[in-house]
Amino acid sequence: MAGGWLVACQHCATLHARTPLEPGAMATCRRCGYPLYRQSTLPLDGWIALVLTALAVFAIANIFPIIELDIxxxxxxxxxxxxxxxTWQQDHRLLSIMTGMFAFWLPLTQLLVTLWALLAIRSRRLPADFRYGMRLLHHTLPWSMVPVLMLAIMVAMVKFAGLARVSLEPAMWAFAVLTFLLTGLSRLTAHRLWQYAEDAGLVATATPETIAHEGTFVASCEACSLVQGVSQDGIAQSCYRCGARLHLRKPNPTSRVWALVIAASILYVPANLLPVMRVRTLTSDTMHTILGGVIELWRLGSWDLAVIVFVASVVVPLTKLLALAILMLGGRWRGALVQRQRTRLYELIEFIGQWSMLDVFVVILLTAIANFPGISQVIAGPGAASFGMVVILTMLATMSYDPRRGWDRRPGARSNTIQSDATAAAAIDTYSEASYKRQV
Incomplete structure (x- = not known):
């Protein structure tokens, strides 16, 4: 890794010079503590082998059955x-599309685009559409939810463990392995692939000389992380490396976040009151809500899974809504300590965002597991689609929030404003060495 290239913190907009790191080390922002970049212990060929393995396991997970039930x-x-x-045949097409996208198509897209990018960087010849692939990966990665699906498989199995003979099939083990592989590959973001391309000298890089111009602002591209000068905030301008739209700060974050939070809060009511599934058997025809499913797991003796489902389906959505409201209402609070706490809170809701999709995946899986004609059948209920929309809206609200605004020195100010070559050099020198720590 060459020194002197610039990187801006995604959470506070502070400029740093990229410095060489030891394998396994991570650079963090001196100002807010957010991770800036990592130095992997795996070489490029190692990442390629990991992606190829994940693709093979992905094929097994989706070709073979997950479990076999005998009643x-x-x-x-x-x-x-x-x-x-x-689920599609039951006319719950929105639910089927959501699950298919998050559990199949987007993870597959992540793997294919990542492999294509790694092979291009390894060959040292980037295709003309490399930037479009990286922008696609940047938007795809947060929505890849195979780990959530794996937990949903375990919950669905427990629900029928006492009613039928359950046998684990190859896809069950494949999904377990795929969960670990995709968790590791989640660190191979679009930003990190751009850094690999920078290290190989294949793409443009940012240096103090390239961005320090009189009367300009400095912005970091959200898609490729390139630091570059922009003429004025509010004027349409695209990143000259990847073509994504450039903004000093995300446009209209207040109205967008509040609109999404309010919409999610409204949908949260029917998501919990309406049944998420209908269970038909020879002796009964019952409706199940989210809390009803938690109670059923507890009665079956699976208190650990009951707690997990309760946390993922009840606590996490409420936590996200309350945390987003706190972040929006606390925008006037200033001070480095307060902003660091707000940054940690934002990181928390980013991390837990997708896990609320657990109940939706459980319902989808039960439609296939309990499909015994004349004996039992599970039909998705309207609450499942409502709950899925709550998850999507809260994730979009989190993505619309801009943590950098809280770090602006005063309302309307920009922490990455460059007025001259001298002030540019001073700003960069203030945080010239990215702090780094060894990962355990």
Whole structure:
């Protein structure tokens, strides 16, 4: 890694010079503590091997059945594609589309685009559409939810463990392995791939000389992290490296976040009051809400999974809504300590965002697992789609929030304003060495 290239913190907009790190080390912002970049212990070929392995495991997970259930001589082999098709046939198409996107298409897109980018960097010849692929990966990564699906598989199995003979099939183990692989590959973001391309000398880089111009602002591209000068905030301008729209700060964050939070809060009511699924058996026809599912797991003796489902489906959505409200209402609070706490809170809601999709995935899987004609059937309820929309809206609200605004020295000021070459050099020198720590 060459020194002297610039990187801006995504949470406070502070400029740093990229410095060489030891393998396994991570550079953090001196101002807010947010991770800036990492130095991987894996070489480029190692990442390629990891992605190829994940693709092979992904194929096994979606071709073979997940589990096999046997009730009264009748056998059902449940798979993810089968569950999506059954939900579609039940006219819950929005639910089927959401699950198919988050559990199949977007993870597959992540793997294919990542492999394509790694091979291009390794060949030292970037294709003309490399920037479009990286922008696609940047927007895809937060919505890849295979780990959530794996937890949903475990919950669905427990629900039928006492009613049928359950046998684990190859896809079950494949999803378990895929969860670990995708968790590791989640660190291979679009920003990190751009850094690999920078280190290989394949793309433009930012230096103090390239951005220090009289009367200009400095902005970091959200898609490729390139630091570059912009003429004026509010004027349409694109990143000259990846083509994404440039903004000093995210436009209209207050109205967008509040609109999404209010919409999610409204949908949260029917999501909890309406049934998420309908269970038909020979002796009963019952409706189940989210809390009803938690109580059922507790009665079955799976108190650990009951707690997990309760946290993921009740506590996490409420936490996200309350945390976003606190971040928006506390915008006038100033001071480095307060802003660091706000940054940690924002990181928390970023991390927990997708786990609320657990109940939606459980319902989808149960439609395939409990599909015993004449004996039992699970039909998705209207509450499941409402809950899925709550998850999507809260994630969009989190993405619309701009933590950098809280770090502005005063309302209307920009912490990355460059007025001259001298002030540019001084600003960079203030945080010239990115602090780094060894990862355990």
């Amino acid at each position: 009264a001589g009748m056998t059902v082999r449940a798979s993810l594609p089968n569950a999506l098709w059954l």
